[in-house]
Amino acid sequence: MAESSGPALIVEGLKEAGVDLVATLPDINLHAVLERVAADPDLVHVPLCREEEGIGICTGGYLVGRKCAMIMQNGGLFNSVNGIVSTLLQYNLPLLLLVYYAGDVGDRSFATNGAMTQPVLSALGVQHFILRDPNEAKALIKRTLVLTQDYKRPVAVLLTKDVLGRRSPGE
Numbered sequence: 001m002a003e004s005s006g007p008a009l010i011v012e013g014l015k016e017a018g019v020d021l022v023a024t025l026p027d028i029n030l031h032a033v034l035e036r037v038a039a040d041p042d043l044v045h046v047p048l049c050r051e052e053e054g055i056g057i058c059t060g061g062y063l064v065g066r067k068c069a070m071i072m073q074n075g076g077l078f079n080s081v082n083g084i085v086s087t088l089l090q091y092n093l094p095l096l097l098l099v100y101y102a103g104d105v106g107d108r109s110f111a112t113n114g115a116m117t118q119p120v121l122s123a124l125g126v127q128h129f130i131l132r133d134p135n136e137a138k139a140l141i142k143r144t145l146v147l148t149q150d151y152k153r154p155v156a157v158l159l160t161k162d163v164l165g166r167r168s169p170g171e
Helices: 005-017 028-039 051-063 074-079 081-089 111-124 134-151
Strands: 021-024 044-047 068-073 095-100 127-131 154-159
Touching (some): 005 028, 021 051, 028 044, 028 068, 051 068, 051 074, 051 081, 051 095, 074 081, 111 127, 111 154, 127 134, 134 154
Parallel strands (some): 021 044, 068 095, 095 154, 127 154
């Protein structure tokens, strides 16, 4: 897999699904995706200082007719639980969450974050899907965007290092 194939397919998937506003928080593992989002003239890119800001920005975007997505690491997902509960879940608002799955199986960093990611999403009632094959990125993003819009709740896609092109050989 070329290092850029997964990130390119993720951004193509967002655009093909109709996403036009993307809020992001920097993370080294998401760098290739964020670089593509920032450079794409078809996407409004909103860099964030804190993840909870993205909940409010994407809520405002949704209320004026935009299709929004938020990209962050799972540690940032934990930081945004209050915004997810008090805004998205309370008012039945859709938001596609693309979350780097730090601590996923075979990822030697952030094991506690990895162990807590799916249980936290489940406890919140947020449907989530793990993206392990970059060739499935476009289809999964399209399907989850439809789901979040029909469901009127956030839906998360967990992005693994395999998809982001960040796994070291032999890991």
